[in-house]
Amino acid sequence: MESNLMIEMLGRRLRLAVIGGGPGSFIGAMHRAAARLDDRYEIVAGVLSSDPERSATAAAGLGIAPDRAYATAESLFAEEEARPDGADVVAIMTPNDSHHSYAVGALRHGFDVICDKPIANTLAEAVDVLATVEDTGLVFCLTHNYTGYPMVRQARAMVADGLLGTLQLVQVEYVQGGKAGERDPDHEGPLPWRYDPVRGGPSLVLGDIGTHAHNLVRFVTGLEVTELAAEVGHIVANRLVDDYAGALLRFDNGARGSFWVTQAAAGVENCLRLRVSGTKGSLEWMQEVPTQLAFKPLGAPAEMRTPNGPGSLPLARRASRIVAGHPEGFHEGFANIYADAAEAIAARRAGVDPDPLALVFPNAVDGVRGVAFVEAAITSAMNDGTWTTVG
Numbered sequence: 001m002e003s004n005l006m007i008e009m010l011g012r013r014l015r016l017a018v019i020g021g022g023p024g025s026f027i028g029a030m031h032r033a034a035a036r037l038d039d040r041y042e043i044v045a046g047v048l049s050s051d052p053e054r055s056a057t058a059a060a061g062l063g064i065a066p067d068r069a070y071a072t073a074e075s076l077f078a079e080e081e082a083r084p085d086g087a088d089v090v091a092i093m094t095p096n097d098s099h100h101s102y103a104v105g106a107l108r109h110g111f112d113v114i115c116d117k118p119i120a121n122t123l124a125e126a127v128d129v130l131a132t133v134e135d136t137g138l139v140f141c142l143t144h145n146y147t148g149y150p151m152v153r154q155a156r157a158m159v160a161d162g163l164l165g166t167l168q169l170v171q172v173e174y175v176q177g178g179k180a181g182e183r184d185p186d187h188e189g190p191l192p193w194r195y196d197p198v199r200g201g202p203s204l205v206l207g208d209i210g211t212h213a214h215n216l217v218r219f220v221t222g223l224e225v226t227e228l229a230a231e232v233g234h235i236v237a238n239r240l241v242d243d244y245a246g247a248l249l250r251f252d253n254g255a256r257g258s259f260w261v262t263q264a265a266a267g268v269e270n271c272l273r274l275r276v277s278g279t280k281g282s283l284e285w286m287q288e289v290p291t292q293l294a295f296k297p298l299g300a301p302a303e304m305r306t307p308n309g310p311g312s313l314p315l316a317r318r319a320s321r322i323v324a325g326h327p328e329g330f331h332e333g334f335a336n337i338y339a340d341a342a343e344a345i346a347a348r349r350a351g352v353d354p355d356p357l358a359l360v361f362p363n364a365v366d367g368v369r370g371v372a373f374v375e376a377a378i379t380s381a382m383n384d385g386t387w388t389t390v391g
């Protein structure tokens with residue numbers, strides 16, 4: 001019989017409230033599946049939509065009791081805080097402009113928080129979330145879910161173990177085609193949130209996927225981007241939002257890099273790809289084939305690492321649920337973020353130390369770095385690609 005770490009530590013599962021992720025949301029279903037996969041959470045409350053009627057219908061469909069299907073986040077915070085069996089954790093998967101206020105509100109009411117990216121639309125708001133996390137001492141997990149893949153964790157562990165030597169070059173691309181043929185909304189009418197800079201943030205492509213690419217680089221290499229020279233704009237004619245961004249990067253150890261993200265590459269699906277090169281060799285990983293990590297040592301034959309395969313390091317091993325050769329993918333990677341956040345939350349509540357390997361999930365510091373990167377890229381692009389410090 002498998003044991004449930006939450007039962008061992010707390011005697012029960014964590015109680016999760018969700019905000020957002022209602023009808024039509026792709027990522028809402030991913031969050032809920034991630035929360036359920038390892039049975040560490042039960043979903044007890046929610047505000048599924050900004051429309052109270054749609055919210056109530058969607059909550060009923062998830063089995064949430066009618067008295068815990070709330071019309072607003074504020075009522076959820078107040079009423080769940082007051083209940084003896086109230087939620088422990090709030091997961092936020094709403095449009096970008098609400099992340100800051102919902103995260104700060106949840107933390108101030110004593111809830112640990114799991115929040116989708118970007119952490120906020122402005123650097124000042126991102127810093128405010130971080131300050132609130134530090135002030136409350138609660139757990140804040142940012143769902144840069146690509147860091148949950150076993151082979152991304154293997155790459156991080158191999159870099160940390162020195163297998164690549166001194167890092168010198170980093171190339172990251174996140175190329176999608178979803179907006180190549182998309183008809184943009186009529187700008188005279190009400191805009192979907194992604195097309196409205198007030199709600200979606202200052203750059204559609206950088207907020208949607210640029211923050212993921214930047215975070216992946218930092219997660220694997222442990223390096224910070226200190227300066228960049230960027231071009232940000234749109235490829236599709238007459239588009240009013242950004243659908244591509246490219247930048248040259250300088251890192252804090254002197255390494256150099258390139259960054260390329262677009263949602264307008266016709267036919268491409270979800271190609272997040274990373275290459276990291278050091279003095280002793282290179283690593284290559286691609287999201288569409290997530291179970292393969294190529295290691296190309298200098299002067300020796302190329303090798304392949306696979307989940308739970310030979311050469312798996314502990315950080316990767318704990319992220320796989322199945323024996324080698326059985327593919328795991330997006331759901332399992334996302335669930336690793338939830339599972340680790342649960343371990344950190346339960347450990348804090350139980351007053352014990354979590355496994356340090358559980359603490360690699362992205363947090364509020366990572367969120368601040370992501371927003372700082374976006375702001376620097378936009379500033380550089382507005383100055384015709386001038387080298388710009390990442391604040």
Ligand SMILES: NC(=O)c1ccc[n+]([C@@H]2O[C@H](COP(=O)([O-])OP(=O)(O)OC[C@H]3O[C@@H](n4cnc5c(N)ncnc54)[C@H](O)[C@@H]3O)[C@@H](O)[C@H]2O)c1
Nearest residue numbers: 020021022023024025027047048049050093094096116117
């Ligand atoms: N981690 C990832 O890979 C990933 C992928 C897609 C989206 N996202 C992020 O998830 C968030 C949502 O994106 P989406 O694609 O699901 O958007 P969406 O527009 O498809 O869905 C948003 C959902 O939130 C609900 N909602 C809106 N305002 C609300 C409010 N005030 N209270 C409660 N519910 C509310 C809507 O009814 C809808 O169900 C964004 O921040 C986005 O950046 C992350």
